[in-house]
Amino acid sequence: MDPAGREWHRAGVPDPEVLWQPTPETIAGTRIAAFAAWVAERRGLSFGDPVDYDRLWRWSVEHLDQFWGDVAEWTGVLPGVPDEQVLPRRQMPGAVWFPGTGVNFAQEVFRQAAADRPALVSVAEDVEPEEISWAALRGQVGAFAATLRRLGVRPGDRVAGYLPNVPEAIVAFLGAATVGAVWSSCAPDFGTRAVLDRFAQIEPTVLVAVDGYRWNGREHDRRDVVAELREALPTVQTTISLPRLFPSEVPDGALSWADAVADAQDPEFEPTPFDHPLWIVYSSGTTGLPKGIVHGHGGVVLEQRKQAALHMDVGPGDRFFWYASTAWIMWNISTSTLLCGATVVVYDGAPTYPAVDALFALAARTGITYFGASPGYLGACEKAGQRPGERYDLSAVRSIGVTGSPLPASTFRWVYDAVSREVFLGSLSGGTDVATGFIGSSLLLPVTAGELQRPMLAVAAASWDERGEPVTGELGELVITEPMPSMPLHFWNDPDGARYRAAYFEPWPGVWRHGDWLEITERGTCQITGRSDSTLNRGGVRMGTADIYAVVEAFPEVVDCVVLGVELPDGGYWMPLFVQLAPADELTGELVDRLKAAIRSQASPRHVPDEVIAVPGVPHTRTGKRLEVPLKRLFQGVDPAKAVNTGTVDDASLVEHYITLARQRGGS
Numbered sequence: 001m002d003p004a005g006r007e008w009h010r011a012g013v014p015d016p017e018v019l020w021q022p023t024p025e026t027i028a029g030t031r032i033a034a035f036a037a038w039v040a041e042r043r044g045l046s047f048g049d050p051v052d053y054d055r056l057w058r059w060s061v062e063h064l065d066q067f068w069g070d071v072a073e074w075t076g077v078l079p080g081v082p083d084e085q086v087l088p089r090r091q092m093p094g095a096v097w098f099p100g101t102g103v104n105f106a107q108e109v110f111r112q113a114a115a116d117r118p119a120l121v122s123v124a125e126d127v128e129p130e131e132i133s134w135a136a137l138r139g140q141v142g143a144f145a146a147t148l149r150r151l152g153v154r155p156g157d158r159v160a161g162y163l164p165n166v167p168e169a170i171v172a173f174l175g176a177a178t179v180g181a182v183w184s185s186c187a188p189d190f191g192t193r194a195v196l197d198r199f200a201q202i203e204p205t206v207l208v209a210v211d212g213y214r215w216n217g218r219e220h221d222r223r224d225v226v227a228e229l230r231e232a233l234p235t236v237q238t239t240i241s242l243p244r245l246f247p248s249e250v251p252d253g254a255l256s257w258a259d260a261v262a263d264a265q266d267p268e269f270e271p272t273p274f275d276h277p278l279w280i281v282y283s284s285g286t287t288g289l290p291k292g293i294v295h296g297h298g299g300v301v302l303e304q305r306k307q308a309a310l311h312m313d314v315g316p317g318d319r320f321f322w323y324a325s326t327a328w329i330m331w332n333i334s335t336s337t338l339l340c341g342a343t344v345v346v347y348d349g350a351p352t353y354p355a356v357d358a359l360f361a362l363a364a365r366t367g368i369t370y371f372g373a374s375p376g377y378l379g380a381c382e383k384a385g386q387r388p389g390e391r392y393d394l395s396a397v398r399s400i401g402v403t404g405s406p407l408p409a410s411t412f413r414w415v416y417d418a419v420s421r422e423v424f425l426g427s428l429s430g431g432t433d434v435a436t437g438f439i440g441s442s443l444l445l446p447v448t449a450g451e452l453q454r455p456m457l458a459v460a461a462a463s464w465d466e467r468g469e470p471v472t473g474e475l476g477e478l479v480i481t482e483p484m485p486s487m488p489l490h491f492w493n494d495p496d497g498a499r500y501r502a503a504y505f506e507p508w509p510g511v512w513r514h515g516d517w518l519e520i521t522e523r524g525t526c527q528i529t530g531r532s533d534s535t536l537n538r539g540g541v542r543m544g545t546a547d548i549y550a551v552v553e554a555f556p557e558v559v560d561c562v563v564l565g566v567e568l569p570d571g572g573y574w575m576p577l578f579v580q581l582a583p584a585d586e587l588t589g590e591l592v593d594r595l596k597a598a599i600r601s602q603a604s605p606r607h608v609p610d611e612v613i614a615v616p617g618v619p620h621t622r623t624g625k626r627l628e629v630p631l632k633r634l635f636q637g638v639d640p641a642k643a644v645n646t647g648t649v650d651d652a653s654l655v656e657h658y659i660t661l662a663r664q665r666g667g668s
Contacts, residue, residue, distance in 0.1 A: 155180030292492030322372030404540025409450030
């Protein structure tokens with residue numbers, strides 16, 4: 001039984017399509033089995049032989065204080081903390097974890113350093129793999145931290161990075177964490193407006209910025225964008241310039257990266273309380289500016305130690321890779337595997353350059369043991385008929401992780417047919433909001449086609465209907481009924497917590513509603529079918545619709561618009577932009593091209609709409625909000641009577657036009 005009283009193993013339920021099955025021998029060799037045995041001996045418990053995941057999970061959510069105290073002890077992060085001091089206030093929001101203790105993320109990273117293994121392996125489209133030792137990383141982080149202190153950066157100040165996925169981004173982040181500064185980053189494919197919407201609200205003191213980046217074989221000059229950012233961010237006292245395309249140039253008044261890390265030295269770690277801010281990441285809403293989500297050192301360290309070791313089975317000797325940009329939380333999570341002593345493979349470039357299977361070629365070249373990518377990437381390889389297991393030596397790859405959107409059953413099968421029959425495929429679902437997963441993988445459980453295995457340890461996940469009742473075998477809202485240590489400390493510029501509560505704790509106070517559709521099957525496995533809100537989530541990189549509207553509404557030809565991110569049953573993602581034009585204007589090919597080009601340059605090239613469609617108008621609620629979620633549900637095939645409450649619409653006649661469009665597409 002789970003906390004909601006559901007029975008997970010019912011007689012008469014058809015067997016799933018099992019693609020991978022653990023054995024007693026494989027289970028015995030896992031870190032989660034070692035942890036379970038250690039806990040069982042420590043507390044006089046039994047989790048079965050071999051370990052039964054459901055029993056371990058049930059204990060973890062019913063005894064949060066014991067579980068997290070044991071994780072802190074077992075990992076050595078915070079040894080010796082009594083159970084009663086782990087979670088003295090167990091509520092959401094406002095849970096209090098490990099009061100009176102201190103954890104510095106960067107210090108915990110270097111506690112795992114191993115002289116015989118590299119810390120990083122750096123690769124780019126135009127750069128061959130280069131190993132960076134733990135000693136070299138430590139020296140650069142120490143130098144960068146010393147530079148920040150020399151520049152006057154103090155604990156709590158913000159350091160912002162406009163950087164691609166390169167080792168320098170990791171150095172800058174760890175250097176900021178070393179001195180107790182708060183890190184935040186955007187990828188250089190974001191346009192000026194999208195970056196300012198994020199950085200302007202957090203008022204950084206230091207900006208670390210790249211002069212350009214290489215993508216899909218082409219160079220993209222970002223010097224003008226950096227100049228605009230410097231002009232528009234008056235709190236930035238120092239810009240540190242990282243050369244990528246123009247190595248001999250340093251902008252006027254800027255400090256070169258080479259000078260910032262010239263004096264290699266041991267880091268001097270600032271003592272930081274458990275809940276000291278570590279980074280600010282962004283999860284965009286449907287209106288207004290992106291929300292600045294603040295996570296703390298201690299919560300992130302413990303969650304990442306749990307996720308990497310107990311769910312991904314990652315530790316010293318592993319080479320961990322997840323294809324991500326610095327704008328996606330998976331960059332933070334990938335970097336965090338340094339906490340387990342793993343080597344992080346850092347790749348700067350397009351995933352399909354020079355061929356669609358480029359990431360598998362990268363895995364073979366660099367000896368990756370844990371390979372992470374988006375469903376879209378694996379699906380592209382599948383559709384292209386690729387068989388990377390036959391083309392490359394992928395014998396080092398033990399596990400494949402995937403997140404960002406639902407992974408179709410067909411792509412599960414493709415992995416086991418075209419990549420490896422022995423690999424462990426883990427489909428994960430979590431959020432930028434908590435910097436970890438809610439539903440995840442475990443080597444204790446079988447892999448079934450099209451399904452996620454279970455809620456993760458100490459995550460009290462459930463599926464609730466609109467009445468707030470748990471449901472099994474049907475879609476409901478993903479909710480979390482108990483606190484997690486990596487839940488946000490707060491939102492930036494939200495002093496009374498009103499935006500934070502509105503984002504997650506409505507309509508059920510004290511219960512986290514995440515905004516995903518979740519089905520928990522009668523076997524206990526899970527299926528995430530997409531966002532229940534309107535966030536644009538393409539390939540795991542989220543962007544609020546407001547970012548798109550800010551660009552499109554600047555066009556004089558556009559009277560109103562609405563953009564949708566529609567998750568499709570086959571695992572695809574359709575992103576249409578509907579525009580209401582001024583009476584004298586027409587939707588010409590030239591206007592479509594200009595709209596797409598503006599979105600690409602000013603917002604994000606990853607969120608350029610698939611289609612631009614002219615409509616007679618855009619329906620809104622009576623309070624003026626675009627009808628994004630109801631329209632999205634129409635195109636997902638939901639019955640119009642259930643998808644749209646026309647009584648709340650300012651012009652109900654407009655809805656009929658979208659119903660017709662959805663029917664023409666076969667959606668309703």
